[in-house]
Amino acid sequence: MNPKNNLLIGAIIAVVVVMSYDVGVDPIAFVDGIPNLGIVLKEMTEFESEHWGTAFWAMLETIEMAFVGTIAGVVISLPLSIFAARNISSKYVYVPLRALLAATRTFPSILWAILFVIMVGLGPFAGILAITLYTIGFISKLQYESIEAIDYDPVEATTAIGLSKIQLIRYVIIPESAPHLLSQILYMFDYNVRQTSILGIVGAGGIGFYIINYIKFFEYGKAAVFMLVVLIAVLAIDWISVKIRDRYIMKAQHGQQVKVKTN
Amino acid sequence: MVTQNTASFSSIATLSIIQMRNVSASYDSQNFVLKNVSMNVKRGTNYAIVGASGSGKSTLLKLMNGMMIPSSGVVLYNYQKPDLKNKEYKKSIAKIGYISQTLGLVKNSSVLDNVLIGALPRLNAVKSFLKMFPKDEIDTAHEVLNLVGLDTKSNRKVHMLSGGEKRRVAIARALMQKPDILLADEIVSELDSVTAREVMDVIKDAQRKFKLTAIMIHHDMNLALEYANRVAVIKDGDKVLEIGVDGEQIIDFQTGDLTQEEIMEMYNEPQK
Numbered sequence: 113m114n115p116k117n118n119l120l121i122g123a124i125i126a127v128v129v130v131m132s133y134d135v136g137v138d139p140i141a142f143v144d145g146i147p148n149l150g151i152v153l154k155e156m157t158e159f160e161s162e163h164w165g166t167a168f169w170a171m172l173e174t175i176e177m178a179f180v181g182t183i184a185g186v187v188i189s190l191p192l193s194i195f196a197a198r199n200i201s202s203k204y205v206y207v208p209l210r211a212l213l214a215a216t217r218t219f220p221s222i223l224w225a226i227l228f229v230i231m232v233g234l235g236p237f238a239g240i241l242a243i244t245l246y247t248i249g250f251i252s253k254l255q256y257e258s259i260e261a262i263d264y265d266p267v268e269a270t271t272a273i274g275l276s277k278i279q280l281i282r283y284v285i286i287p288e289s290a291p292h293l294l295s296q297i298l299y300m301f302d303y304n305v306r307q308t309s310i311l312g313i314v315g316a317g318g319i320g321f322y323i324i325n326y327i328k329f330f331e332y333g334k335a336a337v338f339m340l341v342v343l344i345a346v347l348a349i350d351w352i353s354v355k356i357r358d359r360y361i362m363k364a365q366h367g368q369q370v371k372v373k374t375n
Numbered sequence: 376m377v378t379q380n381t382a383s384f385s386s387i388a389t390l391s392i393i394q395m396r397n398v399s400a401s402y403d404s405q406n407f408v409l410k411n412v413s414m415n416v417k418r419g420t421n422y423a424i425v426g427a428s429g430s431g432k433s434t435l436l437k438l439m440n441g442m443m444i445p446s447s448g449v450v451l452y453n454y455q456k457p458d459l460k461n462k463e464y465k466k467s468i469a470k471i472g473y474i475s476q477t478l479g480l481v482k483n484s485s486v487l488d489n490v491l492i493g494a495l496p497r498l499n500a501v502k503s504f505l506k507m508f509p510k511d512e513i514d515t516a517h518e519v520l521n522l523v524g525l526d527t528k529s530n531r532k533v534h535m536l537s538g539g540e541k542r543r544v545a546i547a548r549a550l551m552q553k554p555d556i557l558l559a560d561e562i563v564s565e566l567d568s569v570t571a572r573e574v575m576d577v578i579k580d581a582q583r584k585f586k587l588t589a590i591m592i593h594h595d596m597n598l599a600l601e602y603a604n605r606v607a608v609i610k611d612g613d614k615v616l617e618i619g620v621d622g623e624q625i626i627d628f629q630t631g632d633l634t635q636e637e638i639m640e641m642y643n644e645p646q647k
Contacts, residue, residue: 269479272440274469274496279503283492287484
């Protein structure tokens with residue numbers, strides 16, 4: 113390792129120490145607090161089984177919200193990503209559009225949820241709008257980047273044939289940039305389910321509403337039931353998306369040479 | 376200029392399909408890739424252009440299909456000036472089948488979809504957006520795929536094909552344009568000599584069937600002499616000579632009289 117690196121690492125450590133002091137990091141409080149965690153955990157193990165049903169339906173609502181929001185967001189993103197791509201669109205379109213998309217990504221969806229609760233009232237619809245908006249910001253960015261990265265040869269060749277811009281987008285740009293889309297949608301859905309789980313905190317629907325209220329009233333046993341359902345659902349969705357990815361995306365990228373797992 | 380009689384063709388065959396007059400071209404307005412080149416391509420001719428790398432061959436084709444505008448001189452296609460910004464011209468270039476060195480295929484689409492791209496200039500916006508091709512266009516697509524020997528693989532994705540097969544798809548797409556001229560830029564250079572000849576035979580068949588004029592760039596002088604009936608040799612942006620293979624007639628512009636063997640010695644580069 114050279115001295116320059118050592119200096120850099122030293123500087124980073126110094127900055128971390130100074131900043132920690134500034135924001136009041138207190139390791140002693142952490143160690144002292146461990147017994148408190150024990151109390152919470154002990155109460156959490158006292159499941160109140162009559163809540164499983166409620167938890168299940170609340171989680172289903174959460175997943176429905178995430179699904180509707182993700183699909184709506186993706187559908188809106190596709191045309192937007194074409195307008196935001198530098199290699200297709202005009203400067204006067206993509207510059208403001210990109211700024212707008214960046215703005216939607218600036219805040220986490222929970223802040224958008226607060227705004228939509230004010231707009232359309234409490235309930236899942238506000239949550240769906242928040243998820244949709246956040247998905248638009250994210251998927252559009254991923255898509256316009258993959259559109260900008262496509263091979264220029266087919267674009268040139270088909271322009272020489274005399275294709276119109278719409279035909280070019282339909283027959284060259286979309287097929288060439290699509291292989292990543294499925295993987296992006298799966299990732300986004302996965303992420304949105306976790307996001308939607310906490311939107312209930314601000315009254316925008318979903319399972320978070322129950323979790324935050326039981327925690328507020330120190331009913332950790334009830335909250336634990338709901339948290340466990342979230343955990344199971346997220347793990348299940350994760351597992352399913354891995355399966356979908358293996359089946360479709362591996363094939364799309366490597367022809368028929370799908371890797372066979374040996375276990 | 377060449378005034379070789381092509382009596383076997385009808386009167387339309389004697390008309391020029393592409394004319395170049397004193398054309399110079401440059402990418403940066405300083406270094407000229409082509410210098411004062413004149414060419415007259417008659418209908419039905421099977422032209423080959425040969426020359427070393429960087430001699431300006433590809434530029435010549437790009438000028439012919441209007442993807443590039445000459446710095447000076449004129450290029451005429453069917454007696455009209457190529458200009459991609461002109462709507463009328465854009466309609467007429469649907470009749471120029473152009474295959475670039477990199478082929479320009481849509482790798483994630485099927486063979487059939489790639490071939491159908493050649494028919495798109497004939498389809499209106501709504502129908503092409505919904506991918507609603509008329510039945511006769513789809514039949515034509517299968518017909519050209521059959522001609523290039525790929526009909527059994529029409530649903531295969533292009534990235535799964537071999538190099539020779541990809542070239543056949545590009546040829547099929549060009550034929551789907553119902554072209555009257557086929558421009559091809561070194562499309563067989565990367566293939567081994569057996570596969571290269573198979574692909575060239577496909578083009579030869581298509582040419583006969585559709586009465587195409589063809590201008591093909593070759594890296595290999597042997598292939599050029601084997602398949603073309605006129606060969607133009609380019610060196611450093613100048614067209615140095617033109618050979619009529621049919622009548623063993625050698626027309627020399629600048630280098631003095633050379634025999635065919637001497638020309639081959641000069642410009643035949645070792646194969647990759």
